[in-house]
Each structure stands twice: as C-alpha cells, then as structure tokens.
Amino acid sequence: MTPSPSPLPLLSRIRFRDAGTLLGLILISVVFASLTPVFLTAPNLVNILQQSSINACIALGMTLVIISGGIDLSVGPVAALSGVLGAAMLVAGVPIPLAVAGALVVGLFCGFLSGALIAWGGLQPFIVTLGGLSLFRALALIFTGGTPIFGLPDGFRAVTNGSLLGVPNPVIIVAVLALLAWVILNKTPLGEYFMAVGGNPEAARIAGVPVTMTKLAAYMISGLMAAVASMILIGRLGAAEPTLGSLWELDAIAAAAIGGASLMGGRGSIIGTLIGCIILGTLRNGLTLMNVQAFYQLLATGIIIIVAMLIDKATSGKQG
Amino acid sequence: MTPSPSPLPLLSRIRFRDAGTLLGLILISVVFASLTPVFLTAPNLVNILQQSSINACIALGMTLVIISGGIDLSVGPVAALSGVLGAAMLVAGVPIPLAVAGALVVGLFCGFLSGALIAWGGLQPFIVTLGGLSLFRALALIFTGGTPIFGLPDGFRAVTNGSLLGVPNPVIIVAVLALLAWVILNKTPLGEYFMAVGGNPEAARIAGVPVTMTKLAAYMISGLMAAVASMILIGRLGAAEPTLGSLWELDAIAAAAIGGASLMGGRGSIIGTLIGCIILGTLRNGLTLMNVQAFYQLLATGIIIIVAMLIDKATSGKQG
Amino acid sequence: QDLAPLNSDSEPDRMDWSELDAKFGQMPVPAAGTKVGGVSKTLTNEYWRSLGEGYANVATKLGIEFVYQAAQSEGDQLGQLAIAENLISQGFNALLFSPQTDANLIPAVEAATAAGVPVLNVNDAVIPSAANYVGNVQKGNGVNVANWFIANRPDGGKVAVIEGQPGVYAAGQRTAGFTETITAGGKFEVVASVPANWSREEAFNAASTILQQYPDLIGFYANNDGMALGVVEAVKAAGKAEQVAVFGTDGISDAYAAVRAGDLTGTVDSFPVLTGEIAMEVALRLMAGQDLPRVVATPQALITKDNVETYATSDMAALRAALLAN
Amino acid sequence: MTPRLALHAMTKTYSGNTVLHGVDLTVLPGEVHGLLGENGAGKSTLLNILCGVIASDGGSIEIDGKLVSISSPREAAQAGVAMIHQELQQVPELTVAQNIFLGAAKRRAGGLFVDRAAQEAEARRLLQPLDPAIDVTAPVRDLRVAQRQIVEIAKALRANARIIAMDEPTSSLTPKEFERLVQVIGGLAASGVSIIYVSHKMDEVFRLCQTATILRDGKLISQVPIPATPVRGVIELMVGRELATATHQSFATDKVLLRVKGLTRGTAVLDAGFDLHAGEVLGIAGLVGSGRTELMRLIAGVDRADAGVVEVAGKPVPGHSPRARIKAGLGLVPEERKRDGIIRQRPVSSNIGLPSMREFSRLGIIRSARLKARSEELMREVNLRPLDVTRPIGSFSGGNQQKVIIGRWLASDTRIFLFDEPTRGIDVGAKAEIYDLIEGLAREGRAVIVVSSELPEVMRVSDRVLVMREGRISADLGPGQITESAIARAAIPA
Numbered sequence A, B: 001m002t003p004s005p006s007p008l009p010l011l012s013r014i015r016f017r018d019a020g021t022l023l024g025l026i027l028i029s030v031v032f033a034s035l036t037p038v039f040l041t042a043p044n045l046v047n048i049l050q051q052s053s054i055n056a057c058i059a060l061g062m063t064l065v066i067i068s069g070g071i072d073l074s075v076g077p078v079a080a081l082s083g084v085l086g087a088a089m090l091v092a093g094v095p096i097p098l099a100v101a102g103a104l105v106v107g108l109f110c111g112f113l114s115g116a117l118i119a120w121g122g123l124q125p126f127i128v129t130l131g132g133l134s135l136f137r138a139l140a141l142i143f144t145g146g147t148p149i150f151g152l153p154d155g156f157r158a159v160t161n162g163s164l165l166g167v168p169n170p171v172i173i174v175a176v177l178a179l180l181a182w183v184i185l186n187k188t189p190l191g192e193y194f195m196a197v198g199g200n201p202e203a204a205r206i207a208g209v210p211v212t213m214t215k216l217a218a219y220m221i222s223g224l225m226a227a228v229a230s231m232i233l234i235g236r237l238g239a240a241e242p243t244l245g246s247l248w249e250l251d252a253i254a255a256a257a258i259g260g261a262s263l264m265g266g267r268g269s270i271i272g273t274l275i276g277c278i279i280l281g282t283l284r285n286g287l288t289l290m291n292v293q294a295f296y297q298l299l300a301t302g303i304i305i306i307v308a309m310l311i312d313k314a315t316s317g318k319q320g
Numbered sequence C: 001q002d003l004a005p006l007n008s009d010s011e012p013d014r015m016d017w018s019e020l021d022a023k024f025g026q027m028p029v030p031a032a033g034t035k036v037g038g039v040s041k042t043l044t045n046e047y048w049r050s051l052g053e054g055y056a057n058v059a060t061k062l063g064i065e066f067v068y069q070a071a072q073s074e075g076d077q078l079g080q081l082a083i084a085e086n087l088i089s090q091g092f093n094a095l096l097f098s099p100q101t102d103a104n105l106i107p108a109v110e111a112a113t114a115a116g117v118p119v120l121n122v123n124d125a126v127i128p129s130a131a132n133y134v135g136n137v138q139k140g141n142g143v144n145v146a147n148w149f150i151a152n153r154p155d156g157g158k159v160a161v162i163e164g165q166p167g168v169y170a171a172g173q174r175t176a177g178f179t180e181t182i183t184a185g186g187k188f189e190v191v192a193s194v195p196a197n198w199s200r201e202e203a204f205n206a207a208s209t210i211l212q213q214y215p216d217l218i219g220f221y222a223n224n225d226g227m228a229l230g231v232v233e234a235v236k237a238a239g240k241a242e243q244v245a246v247f248g249t250d251g252i253s254d255a256y257a258a259v260r261a262g263d264l265t266g267t268v269d270s271f272p273v274l275t276g277e278i279a280m281e282v283a284l285r286l287m288a289g290q291d292l293p294r295v296v297a298t299p300q301a302l303i304t305k306d307n308v309e310t311y312a313t314s315d316m317a318a319l320r321a322a323l324l325a326n
Numbered sequence D: 001m002t003p004r005l006a007l008h009a010m011t012k013t014y015s016g017n018t019v020l021h022g023v024d025l026t027v028l029p030g031e032v033h034g035l036l037g038e039n040g041a042g043k044s045t046l047l048n049i050l051c052g053v054i055a056s057d058g059g060s061i062e063i064d065g066k067l068v069s070i071s072s073p074r075e076a077a078q079a080g081v082a083m084i085h086q087e088l089q090q091v092p093e094l095t096v097a098q099n100i101f102l103g104a105a106k107r108r109a110g111g112l113f114v115d116r117a118a119q120e121a122e123a124r125r126l127l128q129p130l131d132p133a134i135d136v137t138a139p140v141r142d143l144r145v146a147q148r149q150i151v152e153i154a155k156a157l158r159a160n161a162r163i164i165a166m167d168e169p170t171s172s173l174t175p176k177e178f179e180r181l182v183q184v185i186g187g188l189a190a191s192g193v194s195i196i197y198v199s200h201k202m203d204e205v206f207r208l209c210q211t212a213t214i215l216r217d218g219k220l221i222s223q224v225p226i227p228a229t230p231v232r233g234v235i236e237l238m239v240g241r242e243l244a245t246a247t248h249q250s251f252a253t254d255k256v257l258l259r260v261k262g263l264t265r266g267t268a269v270l271d272a273g274f275d276l277h278a279g280e281v282l283g284i285a286g287l288v289g290s291g292r293t294e295l296m297r298l299i300a301g302v303d304r305a306d307a308g309v310v311e312v313a314g315k316p317v318p319g320h321s322p323r324a325r326i327k328a329g330l331g332l333v334p335e336e337r338k339r340d341g342i343i344r345q346r347p348v349s350s351n352i353g354l355p356s357m358r359e360f361s362r363l364g365i366i367r368s369a370r371l372k373a374r375s376e377e378l379m380r381e382v383n384l385r386p387l388d389v390t391r392p393i394g395s396f397s398g399g400n401q402q403k404v405i406i407g408r409w410l411a412s413d414t415r416i417f418l419f420d421e422p423t424r425g426i427d428v429g430a431k432a433e434i435y436d437l438i439e440g441l442a443r444e445g446r447a448v449i450v451v452s453s454e455l456p457e458v459m460r461v462s463d464r465v466l467v468m469r470e471g472r473i474s475a476d477l478g479p480g481q482i483t484e485s486a487i488a489r490a491a492i493p494a
C-alpha cells in the first residue's frame, strides 16, 4: 500500500454526487423540451431561473441548517414577518436601504430566537420551528390586521424588477448569495463547524467547536435568507402580504434533499441545492406550459420528486 | 455490588418522562379552568377527547414511524385516498365491514409504497413522504373529480357517531388502538425493532434485526392508522372529501414531539403522544371557549408548543 | 324532514336578497340576551373579515351578543370543526357557518340541529344538509367576467384562468362558470387553466410563464383578487398592460384600489360586508320563525373603472341603494 | 480433523483500493485462533465478511467442511457464527438485556410477546462470569464503556455459536476483567467452540491462542503456532521490520503547567488535585470506574465540575467549555473514539483541523492547501494507513482513526495533552510510535497525562503515576516508586 497523495477520490465523489442531481435536471428538461417547443427558448429559461430564485434563496439557508443537523420549518412566516415590517417601513417613507436593513434584522432576529431555543434550550429543531411557524405568522397577521401592505416605492421595486444584461436582478442577487454560501460552507471555519456539528455534535464540542454559536449562526443565516427572499418577493409583487411564504419550507427542504442534503445532518451541497431548486422550478414551469390540469400537476409533482430522488440515488451510490 | 434484579430504574425513568408531559397538560388545564367555567364540565371534557381522537389516531402511527427513525408527511393524503375509496365502496353498496376493510387495505398499501421506497430504495423518509403528500392527494382528487362523496349509509355512520356509556365511539376506538400500539411498542419484538432501528440502525442490522421489514411495518401501520382516522372522520362527517386530512401531519408530529418522541429516532412513548394530542386539543378548546381571535389563537398555539417543550425539557433532564 | 342535498347555485327554492323586506316585512327585533355565533374559514383573507364586519354591524345595531371565530389557517378542517363544536356547547341561539369544505362542519350542523339551534350556511362551501344558505352564486363570478370579455372584446382571442386550490368548490365553480360561458361562442380560447393555490406569488409565476408562451394573450381571470393582483404585476413586468385584461374575484379593498389605478381591469365583488349583514338578518328572521326559502342569494357585481366609485362605499345603506337601483 | 472454519481467498476492494488480497484462514474446532496485524491490515474486514456485515468481492466460506453462503448477519447466526465487534454496536435506549437479545428475542405467548423476564434471567446468567454487577434492566446508555464492552461479549455468547469472532474484545477491559474472559473462553474452547481472537495486546494473545494468522496490508503473511513462536518473531511478521526496544526517559521540569485543585463531580470524582509540570508525563492508573475518564473530562471542560479549579501556567482558566480549555492549551483524546472523537463523514484533514480552524485561516478563509500539507506531514509521522487525508475518517481502521485524533492536537499549539486510553486498538508498531510521540512532546516541554488500564503502558511512559480509587486520588507515585504492586495496592479498595 503506497500512500496515495491524490485528492481525487473525495473530489470526484463530490462532483459525482452533484452530477447525479444535474442528470435528473437534464432528464426532466429533455422531456419538457420534446413536449413543448417554448420550453427551451432563452426567455423561458430566464423565466425558470427567475421563478426559482426565491425558493433558492430560502433553500440556501435551509441547506446550512440541515447540514448542521437541524431543520427550519419557520422560513415562510419569518419571510412574512420581515416582509410586512419592511414594507411598512418603506411605505412610511423610511429610506430604502434602511428599511431593507430593518427587514433583514427582523429575519436575523427571528432566526436568533429559534436558534437560541435550539442551541441553548436544547429543544428539538423540528418542534421549535414548528412553533415558530405559528408564532411568526401570527405576529405578521396581527401587525397587518391580515391585510396586505401596498404602495411600495418605485425606487425599491426597480431593484427587484430590473435586470442586468438580460439577467433579472433577483437571479443575480441569489447567485451572489449562493456564492457566499458556498464559500462559507466550503472555505471557512464556520462551514467546517456546520458539517462537524451536523455530523457528530458531541465530538465537535469536545474538539472545541463552538456548537451553540454554530447552530445559532445556521438559524440566523436561514432567517436572514428568508428576509432577503421576502424583499425580492414584495418588490416583484408590489405588495407585502402577511400570508406570504406559506409552504416555502417544504419547497426549500425538498430542494435541499433533492440536492443531496441528508436530514440527519452532516451532508449537503450548495450546488446540489441550487440544482434542486431549478428542478422544482422547471417542473412547475413545464407543467404550466403544457397546461396540465390541476390534479395532474399535483400528481406529476409527487412522482417527479420521488423519481428525482431515485435517479439521484442510483447515480450517487449507497449513501442515503 | 450485588446484582439488582429490580426493573425500577427503567420504569421510573419512563414514567418520569411522561409525567413531564402530563404536568404540561395539567398546567394548561388549570389555566383554562380558572378562566372559563365551562371548561371543566363533563361534556366539554368529552368534547376535547372526541376532538383529539382523530389526531391521536394519526399520531399513534406517527409515533412508531418517528421512533423507528423516520417521518411520515403523507398521512393526510393517505387518509383522504382511503377515505374516498372507502366511501365510494360504501355508497356503491358494498357491505360495511368489507368496505371498511377495503379502505384499511388502501391505507396499508399507501404505507407500503412509502415504506418500500424508504426501506428498499434507501431514500430519505422526509422526501419520500413529501412526494407522497402530493401523489396520494392527487389520486384522491382525480378519483373523485374533486367533489365530495355524500350519502354514506346510516349503519356505517352509527358506528362512529354512537357512544358507549357516554364515551363517544371514536374515543373508544382510538383508546383500543392506543392500547394495541402500546403493547406492540413495549411488549413485542417488533416494538424492540422499532427502537433499535431508530436508535442505532447499524447495530440493529448487525444484530440481525430485519431492518427493512421493520421500517416497512412502521409506515404500513402509519398508513393503516391514517385509514382508520379517515373512517372515523367520514363517519362523523357523513361524507368523504378528497381534500380531507390537510395539515394532519403537522399536528401529529407536534403531538408526538410534545409527548417526548425524538425526531432523531429511538425515543418516544405512546402515553406521551396521547397526552400530547390532548394538550393540543385542550389548547384549541380552551382558546375557543375564551373566544380568542384567530390570530391570537395562532400566537398562543406557537407559544404553547414551545413552552410545553421547555417544561418537558426542564422536567425530564438533559436528553434532548 | 329529509332535505335534498343542497346545491346553492341551482337550488330552486331561492330568493334574491332584495326581496326580503318586500316579502317578509321589516326585520323582527330579537329578544334581549340573544347570542349568535359565527364560524368562518380564516381571518387571513380580507373577505372573511369583512363578512364578520357585516355580522357585527347588525349585531351591534340590535344590541345582541355576537362571537366570531375562525380556524387558524385555510385548510385547517378539523380545527374549524372543533371550534364549531365548542361554540355549540356554549349555548348560542343561532350559528352562522362558513365551512372550509362542503363536509367538514357536518357533525356540528347535526349537533346544532339536534340541539334546536338554527344553522345558516354562509357562502362558499356548501353543506349539503344545510337547511338554509346565504351567499352568492359562485358560478356567477366567472360568468360575469366572461360576459365582460364577450361584450368588450368582440374579436375574441386567447384567455387564461388562474385557479385557486385544486378541489375547492368555489374555485371549481368560478373556473367552470368562466370557461363554459366564454368558450360557448367559439371566439375565445382558454389556452391555460392552471392552479396557483390562492397564492399571489404562484399566480405571478404562472402568469409570467403563460405570457411567455402566449404573447398574444388578451385576458386573465383569477379565482380571487390576491392572485389577480399577482397576475397584474406579471402583466406589467411583461409590458403587456395595454393588451391584457385582468380580472379577479371577491372585491377586496386592494382590488378596488387597483381598479381605480387602472392596473386591474375588474373584479367581481360579492360585497362581503353586505353579505354579512344580510346573513345576520336572515338568521334573525329564521329565529323569529319566518319561513324563508332555502337559499337567499346575495348581491354580486362586476366592478370596473366605469362603476368603481359607485360601489366603493363603506356606507351599506348607500350600497344597498346602488345595488337595488340596478 | 476437518477444520471448523476455512476461509478461502477472501478478497475485498473499496473503490479501487484492495484491502484484502485473497486471504485464507483455517480454524480448528475448540481452537483459540489469533488474528494479528497492524492497524488497517484487514482483520476487522475479514471478520465482518465472515459474519455477514459486509459483502466480500471474492472467496468462499466453509464451516465443518460444508460450503456456506453468508450474506447477512442473520445468515451468519444461522451458520453458527457470532461476533464481538470492534466498535460497540448497541442501541443506547434499550436495556442491557434487550441489547443482548436484540434480533433474537426470547418470546412467550406463542411468539407474540417478548419474554422480558426470561431474557433478563438469561442475560444475568450470561453476565455472571463476566461482570455480575451490571444491571440488566438499565439502558445501555447509562453504562460505562467497559461495561458496554462486556455486554457485547455477553451478546456474542448468547447465540451458542460454533464460531465466535472477537474483534479486540478487551480494548476497554482491565486485567481483572480479562482474567474473567479467559475463564469464559477456556470453557467455550473446551466445549468445542472455535474462537478467533483479534488483539493488539501480545500478552493476551500468548495467554489464549494456540495458533495465529498474521496479516499485513491485506495479505496473508503466515500462520504460526503459539507460543512456539516468540513474541518478537510474531511482531516482526506483523510489522515487517524489527522494533527497537525503548527505555523510558524523563524530561520533567519543576515548572507547573497545570494545577488541578479540589475537582469534584458527584461521586465520580472527589476532591482531585495535582500538579503537572512542563515536560512531565503523568500516568493515571486505577480500576474500571475509578473515575479516571471523568477526571479527564472535567479537566478538559467536557463535563462541568461541581467544585474545583483548573489553572494553566498559574492562571485559572476562564470558562468551562472544551473550547475555553483548548484555548488555554489543553487537548483531550477521548476514551470513546466513535462517540466523542471522530466526525465520521468528514475527511481526515477536517478532523485534524477542527480545533484550530482559525489558525489555518487567513481573512476568514481556510487555507486548505496548508491544512492538507500539515495534516499529511503529521499523519506521515504517525504512519497513517493509507496516507490519504482527504478520505472520510470513517473509512479508516479503528487504530488509524485514533492516530488522526491525536494528530488533531499536534496540529494546534496544545501544551497539555490529556490522553484517555491512547493506545486502545492501536497495533504494537504504532503503539511504539505513540510512546515515542509522547516522549517527543515531553522533550519539547509540553506536559502529558496518560490514562491507561494497561499497567505496562503506564509504567513505560510515565515519570510519575497517580492512582485513582473510587473517585479519589489514592496515591502519587514518583520515580522509583512505580511498581505493579504499589499501583495495585493503591487501586484496590480496602
């Protein structure tokens, strides 16, 4: 046995893993392209990216949370709360950067609350964020009395509705965030901590990983991402509804899982999650293009999620 | 250092754990009782039990799934599918026992599908049952064309709407099922397998536990329970709707978690889950009696779930 | 008495709200201490809050006790049932139910009937065994919009529907009303009819995709106003505001604002506050023993820029007058 | 005589890396057969194939002259094969009895119910000769490591197997418990059961075995009779070279680096206090459960002390977390590697860099190349096999994982090393390397505590030995006082 200094096995394994997800995406795309000619046009592809951007934003934060061994069911309501508070500030005439910063702080704070209960309180993530799911939604509803907030300033909306060289700004924003998340996960100590805490929290603690802070960071990033997503959304819709973001958590978790994240913690990939988001976006886009009837859309969604996982499994080996 | 043949340590530990949950229930009840006189009347208490019975039915299956290290998000749609198929048979004049048996087989089969993908396919439970959530719902909608099935025979409805010595039949049915689930979990090899597979799947496999069959059994029981819940519900409603069962999974998971089940697998208690269901039912009942507005009910639900977990944590020691 | 299963859109035993006073006289004054309970779908939607406002208007005017509750979210069927049952146990004189689905409140209705408490099914989902129903004709929403297209776009063209949640009665009826009416003449084609689950965001995405695919689309009909407002944004983002007419349903205040601003072409208002008032009146008349028809149809009107100011009033008396003048 | 077991040409390859090259193994009825080799030689792999835990890529299994196919643990059990696994394979929430009967429950009521009482009685009977103090109704999670290992042994005995594979069954046991095991094994062998015995402890192998098969790098080197072959010869066959016998050298100074005062936690550790000097190697001996592990955990900040102070270089350490203690220069190599040491799915380099990610970063970004280079350098020193720091640590053999965990503290500027059973599961060659390493640390002026249940080890590496008894430090033996009898006297309760 000669020492093998080549980093190939691991690298190729990671790439291989994401390649499996990519293959799923390509398969789905080929099917749709052969069924509807519009599918493969440039504007439609941009459309798909644009429509996937909000889920991607949420899913990035979710991926970090999942890798660190948790789950965040409260992302939708957190987005709603920061969305309506941000919108209220915007409508009240607070300068745009300040209002946006305010909304992001709200997101961070919600994440901090969940994170604190999980990290310090030692409660189960699923149940804490399930509580958060009710709590933050209730706060958003109470704050607005249940009515959407309209009249967002045009200056704000211009940011989310603009585009650069044909690429919509939301896509650019999310791409930048994804790059950041990738760097955090793969290049910084915090990323190592996420993986370690998700992989074996007790061993991580003994090795000096600040477990509490790491968990806190994951939920705070997730809250922040939810706030960013809400800003993109309210900019695009021109209104902030207290009910926005319902079921976002399921889409985000599905995207992360399709992208190879393990809900047991310790495993996940930013690139995989992005591809997962695009798979879900493509699915919705293609089914709409084909004008599939509502019930069958639901059917197709269910089947394709499972088939995507099976393809992925088949191509990426036995690690569940 | 004499051998201690007493089974006390284990027993007292379990009781202690459930006692924490019970304490939570008592606390909530005391608060409501002091705020609304109606709360502590016998009919209202029966009411609470009756209203908790469907969630309890689902939560029993969910508890076994969670203990075995999985999760079942598809319970609501499974209930819907077996409900509408069962109702169709009943309306078509199939003898009641046969139709009910048919519905239960549908539930079992749905559970088998999810279980097979998880146990043999090695896919993640969360994502498989998320797919099932869409899939089974779609099938129920397609089968009925989206319209409810009315006109269930009175003979059938009499079973679910009757009562014995003042206790509604659904409560009795669920109590019997709970007893069964308790026996399975605590007295049979299968129960040990659930704990083992959820607690340490690798060790279980090495010890020769039929891991695949165990997982399959958990999801099949969960599917069966969903079908039973749907029978109780359609009997009470006198109709089967393809949309029935929405959000059931969250209530059931919340009940199991409040009752001490760990979503990491290997831990959970039937008694705890039952108390968890009653806590949730009591919450809803009390808040309605106090005429709390919907938004604040949502707020209270969120807060109480978290507080229940904190109480539980505080009383049951550090094991998260 | 065994009632045939109710279909509110086609029940023959019906009357229009406008005939109530003429046929049954002034509202009877309720006894002191009368308690009425309302159970609604969800308060997250302005429509149901407005309905409650209507209930409360009448209750306050007559000095009766009124409790209005709703499930914590749309789709929480058992939660709503529990609420309804809990109200029954508290001894109300009449109950106003707006169920999540056709069936989920049936046990509560049965329990109330057994206890001799009259139950009124108010709008949207239809309890087949309901003895009395107050609400608009769901199909009419879609029909109204289709008629606008037929009248205002004589050349026909491609239109699309953004549906509510699959399997929900109102969504199905509204879509069917629109699609059946508009395609009858053969000039219009419904090129897409896709679900957006009552979500503004999903409606936005679906509309963007549809516009991409059918650049010559001339109109959208959305099953509610929230989704319609999402569609409006998608149309604006695609730069097709001139070409594409967008209609919603419900007449929430934001839809009025959008109609005024010229963003939303129109909405079918079913006047929830007024509906609430009428429903409460009907409940009180039933308690007084009046033998009303099984269905009382509430008003409905297509709101466009032309008539928006007429209907945009919070003064119910004025609104009644305007509607009756029609 | 027909061999009880004959493995022919066993082959196993992991993603292109062959770890077993057609290995043969023949065991006679009633024989205790040693299976020896360095860490990563393939011992566990071979036994895991035998008992159906992993699938081989080639080769056949014959039992009592009949070809059998074993593709699952169930089939292994049916073929009469039982195994004690190197890593504890238990369900923490289940009781001792339930764990012992996991997968083979005793039933009653026509097979419907588990017969708890019978299981517990039988479990008690099985544990009687090994450790009668273990409460069979306690959940396994409440047991100490040694007790859990004994439960593993009892589990293997339960099945009445014809062949029992024991993969380092004594890694957590003390000599006294080993003696009990010897009795048990003797009884089994006398009744015709064949035992395959894997251990890195040569004295055990020479006490127990009649024959030994020696593996090196996945290849069969030879089968030798024991004790006819001398220890040195066996070791040479294992490592392929001659090992220098080293003698102890002291580098202790009188500068106090670590001072522990009045450390107490429950009844596990009572009022423990001592000084540790720069350059000193302090051994801690004691019986199982005497509180050594707990003391290490308290010093390392893993558990919180009820009372007491930990001072490093004259200053009390602020904070109680492992992180705070690591900052102060302490590093713990935990006793239970799988639970407390490794992050299974992460590469070796990540496991090494974990406590010192900051030091390996610039501007918040990890300098991966530097981390990798440093990890490789350290792992070359301790002879990690295979020397690939990008592989997940979970895919290394147990001994090699231990080297990585030690390397973790070499990579950060740790001044005080707390080794809890540092050579558990480590082969003789690597053991010598670790002793050298400890000596090297002392030479550099760092301080080392070595907790070990192996007396020879304690005596080999320590300048000074503390003995613990029932949570208290019962003796502090300086140079010249360290003898087996002195330690034993202080360790055994009066």
Ligand SMILES: Nc1ncnc2c1ncn2[C@@H]1O[C@H](COP(=O)(O)OP(=O)(O)OP(=O)(O)O)[C@@H](O)[C@H]1O
Residues within 6 Å of the ligand: D014, D019, D037, D038, D039, D040, D041, D042, D043, D044, D045, D046, D086, D385, D386, D394, D395, D396, D397, D398, D399, D400, D425, D427
């Ligand atoms: N899952 C795996 N993937 C890749 N390689 C593996 C895997 N499991 C074991 N190996 C490799 O197989 C070789 C043999 O390992 P094995 O565990 O059999 O060694 P061992 O002789 O039992 O060593 P030790 O004495 O340290 O327990 C090692 O090089 C190890 O790295």
Ligand SMILES: Nc1ncnc2c1ncn2[C@@H]1O[C@H](COP(=O)(O)OP(=O)(O)OP(=O)(O)O)[C@@H](O)[C@H]1O
Residues within 6 Å of the ligand: D141, D142, D143, D144, D145, D146, D147, D172, D267, D268, D269, D286, D287, D288, D289, D290, D291, D292, D293, D294, D295, D335, D453
């Ligand atoms: N998980 C646990 N639960 C309860 N008591 C424990 C636990 N671990 C250790 N103890 C108790 O703490 C005391 C010290 O145990 P510790 O493990 O520190 O001893 P040790 O000398 O290191 O022995 P070992 O060889 O088992 O590691 C013992 O009395 C033991 O019973």
Ligand SMILES: [Mg+2]
Residues within 6 Å of the ligand: D043, D044, D045, D086, D167, D397, D398
């Ligand atoms: Mg080994």
Ligand SMILES: [Mg+2]
Residues within 6 Å of the ligand: D292, D293, D294, D335, D420
């Ligand atoms: Mg120890």
